[in-house]
Amino acid sequence: MSSAPTVLNATSRTEIGKAAAHLRRTGKVPAVVFGHGLESIAISLDAHEFDHLRRTSRSNAIISLTIDGQGKRNVMLRGFQIDPRTRHLLHVDLFALKSGEEVTVDVPLRTIGESYAVDRLGGTLLHTVSHIRVRALPEKLPELLEISIESLVDFEIAIHVRDLALPEGVTLMSEPDDVVAKVAPPKAAEETVVGAAEAAATAAAAAAAAEAAVPAGAEKSES
Numbered sequence: 487m488s489s490a491p492t493v494l495n496a497t498s499r500t501e502i503g504k505a506a507a508h509l510r511r512t513g514k515v516p517a518v519v520f521g522h523g524l525e526s527i528a529i530s531l532d533a534h535e536f537d538h539l540r541r542t543s544r545s546n547a548i549i550s551l552t553i554d555g556q557g558k559r560n561v562m563l564r565g566f567q568i569d570p571r572t573r574h575l576l577h578v579d580l581f582a583l584k585s586g587e588e589v590t591v592d593v594p595l596r597t598i599g600e601s602y603a604v605d606r607l608g609g610t611l612l613h614t615v616s617h618i619r620v621r622a623l624p625e626k627l628p629e630l631l632e633i634s635i636e637s638l639v640d641f642e643i644a645i646h647v648r649d650l651a652l653p654e655g656v657t658l659m660s661e662p663d664d665v666v667a668k669v670a671p672p673k674a675a676e677e678t679v680v681g682a683a684e685a686a687a688t689a690a691a692a693a694a695a696a697e698a699a700v701p702a703g704a705e706k707s708e709s
Contacts, residue, residue, distance in 0.1 A: 492543050494536065494561075496529040496553045506530075515575040519551065519561060521582030529553055533575050540566065544629045546591045551580065560624065562589065583624050590659055592617040594630045595650075601638040601669055609641060609669035618647055618666075619659040626655040635667055644668040 499516065501509065506516040509530050517536075519527040539549070540563065551561045560583040567576040583589065594617050603609040618631065631650055637643060648662035 492539060492547050493550050493552070494531065494539060495555075496531050496551055498554055499528050499530045502528060510574065510576070515578055517578035517580060519553075519559075519580045519582050521561075522584060522587065524582050527553070531578060536578060537575060545594050546627050546629065548583065548624055549580070559583075562591070562624065586623070588621050588623050588657075589627070590619060590621045591627060592619050593628055595666065596630050596632050597635050597667060598632045599634040599636040601635045603638050603640050603643075603669035604635075607640070607669075608672040610672075611635065611638070611667065612670050613667050615647065615660075615664055615666045618650065620652065620656050621659050622653075622656040626653065628653055628656065633666060638667065638669045641669055641671045 496517065497514075499506070499509070501516070509516055510533070513533050514530040515533040515536060517529050517531050519529060543549075546562060549561050549563065550558050552558050561580040562583060564579040564581040566578045568574065569576055581589070595613075595615060597611070597613055601609075601611060604611050620627070631652070633645060633650065635645070637645065644665045645667045646662065647658065647660050647664045647666055650658075650666070652658060
């Protein structure tokens with residue numbers, strides 16, 4: 487579950503659009519705080535401080551935001567933009583949390599345990615879903631969800647989103663039938679199965695063609 491909020495300091499700003507470009511030259515990054523029933527607040531953050539926060543904080547961390555050194559409000563990081571050329575931060579979006587209001591977020595998944603199909607049968611684990619979407623009160627949001635892959639004992643079994651155990655108070659918003667993990671057979675075995683299937687199909691096609699070449703009602707000639 488969520489732990490104590492991470493602290494972040496901000497300064498209110500009046501510059502918007504292109505006028506905010508000079509903030510980046512002074513080591514700041516423009517940001518906006520928004521939320522349900524809240525008029526958007528334009529702020530600036532210390533670029534180095536925020537970059538450290540986003541790299542070290544867990545997913546969906548609750549942030550205790552102070553603006554101009556006054557008051558505190560809990561927010562969550564909703565997104566940020568990075569210049570693809572310079573890799574510098576361009577903009578940050580912070581979502582203001584409201585007491586008693588649930589939020590919808592993506593929670594990362596992590597596999598644990600060992601799979602018989604991988605360790606003993608030589609298969610390859612396919613972790614096809616890395617996040618699931620859930621809804622809960624901010625303080626109920628899990629940092630991540632662990633998935634045991636011990637049930638993957640052959641190549642036919644799959645773990646679906648619906649199989650995940652969610653904490654109390656957390657509602658699943660993702661498609662329950664999506665496959666989270668399964669084991670693919672070894673390539674050699676897969677090629678053997680495909681080859682056998684292709685050979686069977688070729689033989690069946692040849693037999694059908696030979697049968698079609700004999701006129702209906704024709705009798706075999708005696709030698």
